[in-house]
Amino acid sequence: MTGLPKEHMEQDGFVLPYGDHQNDGLVQVSFTLPVKDGPLGDEAARQVMRSMALKEPQVVESTPLGEGYTFFVGYGKLTRPVELAKLKVARPLWDKLEPQAIERTIRERLGREIVVVGAATGSDAHTVGLDAILNYKGFAGDHGLEAYSGFKVVNMGSQVPNEALVQRALEVKADAVLVSQVVTQGNVHLSNLTNLVELIEAEGFRDRVVLVAGGPRITHALAIELGYDAGFGPGTKPQDVASYLAQEVSKRKSLYSNRAF
Amino acid sequence: MTGLPKEHMEQDGFVLPYGDHQNDGLVQVSFTLPVKDGPLGDEAARQVMRSMALKEPQVVESTPLGEGYTFFVGYGKLTRPVELAKLKVARPLWDKLEPQAIERTIRERLGREIVVVGAATGSDAHTVGLDAILNYKGFAGDHGLEAYSGFKVVNMGSQVPNEALVQRALEVKADAVLVSQVVTQGNVHLSNLTNLVELIEAEGFRDRVVLVAGGPRITHALAIELGYDAGFGPGTKPQDVASYLAQEVSKRKSLYSNRAF
Amino acid sequence: MLRFEVDRRLVEECHRLSSEIVEQVRKETAGFTTVAIERSVARLFGIDGVNSQGVPLPNVVVDHLRAADKLGDGVAVHLANACNALGLTPAETAQRVSEGKLDLSSLGWQGTEANRKTARDLAKAALERIGARRRERESLLEALPVPETPWLYVIVATGNIYEDVIQAKMAASQGADVIAVIRSTGQSLLDYVPYGATTEGYGGTYATQENFRIMREALDEESHRLGRYIRLVNYCSGLCMPEIAAMGAIERLDMMLNDAMYGILFRDINAERTFIDQGFSRMLNAYAGVIINTGEDNYLTTVDAFNSGQSVLASQFINYHFARRAGLRDEAIGLGHAFQIDPAIEDSLSYEIASALLVRALFPRCPVKYMPPTVHKTGDIFFAHALDASFNMVSVLTGQSIHLVGMLTEAVHTPLLQDRYASIRAAKYMRTAAKRLGESLILKEDSVIDARSKGLLLKCADLLRDVRRKGLFQAIEEGVFAGVKRTRSGGKGREGVIRKSEWYQNPIEELIRQELSVEPGKEDSNS
């Protein structure tokens, strides 16, 4: 999600799914329909696959799941290619730095500690991801922000109401607010994240804080769309986040040199 | 595929895939794209899902498979429902009979043995399915056509050229020709099956023979489309085929009472 | 099944240590009740429903007494007093209190003996109701036996009880033996139990008495249709632990997730409150014939499973002794265990077998609840399914009793209908295919498995010695379990801990102790 080699972003051409032969368009699908199993059910499943623009839809399995529901596995061929050059991808605008470079950037460009407040908000109690980023211990062999002398970390833990997080950010004069959202059922993460931005805007410090979201279903693009400055998904390393914050907070310093904190 | 209870064919209403909630439309997909893994690859995968009319496309896994290819697992929501009443399903027009009833039908309605010739044609060497239908031993506890006194069975085995099958059918004055096609790569089964119908038509006995196709990717609808009288797919029992042939050959007798054999 | 021979002396030491650890906690908390315990008593006395602001009446009554500084006596005598004074049932009393028509603290005192007796009578009626449900279960189990172990346990979690019913019935018909309705995020921190049928939750469905009833009824129907009794599970953890235990007892739930420390570690609930609550809730579980499920499996989500196996075992010993002290028989103590070692580790499967064998050997009569891999699953649903296949194998090989069916979509979403199907299918296959696998094999001395089991037990004993030395509160403060540190006086819900007055009475507890012959500070003898 960050510091990727250029070629990851710069492919072009038209691509189709590839199963057995170049451009055969093969896609595997599975779904459940509220129909009985039998020829009608199979045809309904093929119809679903046709709705998905799949040619030569094949139902390779139909299993009754219980009263009036059937599970289908199918394969079909997609014929509409994706034009890579036309895809809009929110591009990360920072470089991945080595730990020493991160410390140096903060020391030399900012000249003081970066204060971050992090929390798993709302009723979300998943802290492993947040802790992985913030705590000394870190993740996959990479230490968390606490391990850097350039960061001062306040980890509020789990199930933190957005109001409490905003309060704390104001108290400690946070440079960055880091939110983790893991539970996504009913899109609860979207409303939680949106609500936080609104609260921060209402408190009038949105432009003085770098706002970051993370979690297994978060992408940079989604975060941007929701009004965040950056988003970090699965597999994020603390170093990614540290690189970003070091660069972003330093950059903002010059932009808002008159900032209150 | 045969003798199904009516309700299997007579459902109506609009249906959508069902994952977690009624009509949530949830569908699982997986496919491979010739793209590198990374944000662009993920976006290409989401674009593929959008081409499949999936809303809220989620890429939940992207794994590099090797030089420039990435495997994706995704979930998305289909919003266009299937109208069951509008589906066209080729309906089987025979009833499933018990073995005694099959024997009786042949005895009383036809008054002689039904001669069937069966083969796995072309380069297809899969005989297990064909044998399951024809041989005494049968399939899943159900004896094959050989076990009926009403059938005389010629099982030509595997890799039989269409020409040889046609020749033999003429020789033994077959009432029914049964073809098995298991290998489907490159749609080889379609060309094989089509070719057989053409040969039989060329020999001028298409109307004197009941033409049946079977195999794991065969459906009744497909068989009809290819010019066959019936098609039998996975899980077919010999009794299904025996029921069908007993009724169909007897019916034809009255239609073509002047038939040569 | 495959067997591991434990060092009996060491095991006895572990039991002694944990019994002492637990007794220490009991002593330090014996002088307290909690708002949740009192609300449960209120519920068991028949108080239910909500007031015009939607506040549950048990909360109304307890808050009312608390405001009058009378809660230290327990709700029971005060409700009994109202009964004696006004001839009102507790439900009627609560109704009046909630309407502001009655002030319990200003009611004339009808005499301690009389009130205590009435309280005991009310308690007796409550326990009879629970006993009836327990006997109902017993006869259903006789009529509709569950033929195979491990029982296949699946969760439903749509957030909508009516969808849950559809999914639960289908799961049962596919082969599930146990249905757990997962509750919504956030419920555990509510200091009240939501009311009525609910259709909106996140990551789960609210635990309400009506939801319990709806699901129990649906599963009873399905049990009869299938000729196999389908067990129903919910959670009695969180701030309402004992209340939910009471609701579960009334609605004939069969299992309840009930852990002595989960709330402390994973929900930052106050430690004293949790220990006090778990004691009473487990008594209710015991009386109701409920099998509890402890939550040690959760530890392996925050610490590494390979390195921290001993903390799971130590916690199992501790949970076990808390449970025994609450009158639970071994057969009702479903210890939580999990398959969570990083699959990238060499010999991970052997290590999983080692710990699964060990827990069976240590607690031979306890129905271990064996949890599937979750942490190391990713969106690669195919690999997740393969990992579950290993888990299924280990479960059958080592003779586990309650098998929480792993989901191929664990890292993606709460299970879809089809996910549950695929996972049940795979688990059923293994139960059949490996039926006598364990009987065919003998563990080789000093092999990688044997060495790992032995090593784990040694480390567990060390850990228990350490916890015994410093006390459980201190151990928790140091992050011994799940790598989570919690102070004794910190956490949520501490304000709900109430010092008992000298007149304190909890007649439900008294009666259960009497009927199950559980003396405070002693375990019953079936051990």
Next chain:
Amino acid sequence: MLRFEVDRRLVEECHRLSSEIVEQVRKETAGFTTVAIERSVARLFGIDGVNSQGVPLPNVVVDHLRAADKLGDGVAVHLANACNALGLTPAETAQRVSEGKLDLSSLGWQGTEANRKTARDLAKAALERIGARRRERESLLEALPVPETPWLYVIVATGNIYEDVIQAKMAASQGADVIAVIRSTGQSLLDYVPYGATTEGYGGTYATQENFRIMREALDEESHRLGRYIRLVNYCSGLCMPEIAAMGAIERLDMMLNDAMYGILFRDINAERTFIDQGFSRMLNAYAGVIINTGEDNYLTTVDAFNSGQSVLASQFINYHFARRAGLRDEAIGLGHAFQIDPAIEDSLSYEIASALLVRALFPRCPVKYMPPTVHKTGDIFFAHALDASFNMVSVLTGQSIHLVGMLTEAVHTPLLQDRYASIRAAKYMRTAAKRLGESLILKEDSVIDARSKGLLLKCADLLRDVRRKGLFQAIEEGVFAGVKRTRSGGKGREGVIRKSEWYQNPIEELIRQELSVEPGKEDSNS
């Protein structure tokens, strides 16, 4: 790995019986050669390419001699004669014959001794070429060792050699150790080998020398990149068995599917032809350092695996002795075995372990090629994947050497790129996770596994006694193997069996026998 102790006396009896069975067949077929053998000699003498009608030159030459009724002498002397008479290489000779410019039978005879010598020189050159490729493999294996067993063996089968290359390289980079290019349906019944690079096949890609070369080159590249030698496999079954063995030897294939009876049973190829062909093709395999893969696994697709395990074992004994007689060392005899018991059967996993253990114990030095479940897979790709997980486990537990990676889409299509990935991933996981599992366990006497292994061996011995009594041809006629009945004189390709004349010479065979010290009718002593 887990071990099973066999009854040595019984095993020796099985070996004696099968050696006798095989010797009987050898005696009865010793007086014959086949068109395919002669074409292989022609190929090894350097004849390649096709004529203007696309007929391969080896066929042209052999048909030419046959038409002149000279094939009974073997092609070798006639090619040598042309060489001595006209100073032409065999390739030039073939070219002229094909152009109708040369009639071998009307060429002046250059003397038997001289011709025989020239033939031997040509053979020596051919074997040197093969020997060089063999040494090349040996040094590559030293430089690029394959660290883990079982080797993961996957198939590619796009029908297009260039797509196959892409898929094969990716499979190798994902962890595959062995790549088999499956050939197109129908090829086995062609009485010639197609020529050149091919891009259209059904259910597989044509086996041609150019395709072999293209794939070997690509895999060599990949081997270097990965630092691990990737083995290449193709089939030498069917009507061109020995020719393809020759091509494989020249193109440094590492394994070849080569079964003494597969063609008879599964392709209705004439039995005598098959037995004769397999003998010579295996000598070529032996000389080339190729590991053969026998095909007993296939039996379990036409008969029930639970009931017919003994026929697989009996056939393994027979195949083994055919192989030994052709000079193959134990280490090069990859016996086919399979995991095919109906997963619905109780204890199916234990039965699979039993037979997998047994085959390891019976042929301790032979690298068993363990085949995944196929027959009982359906389009439920999730369940198929779970079934493969069991297969993977048994393979590692019982120490199999060549692991054909099962595909979750077995019942659907030849593997897609992603199917192969998912399946390799699961197999790799098990190889790591269960590395020392087998070392940790001991088989319990008289357990379900032990009893099954013992019972199978007893039945196998009975079956071999029966086959010994009636002879192999008769046994095949009665449908003993795979439930398929074939008469001795029936089947395809019988017209290609040629009685050797008294002048018959096959210098390739002679030299191989000499170099590997294999006498007709005797097995070498490493047994």
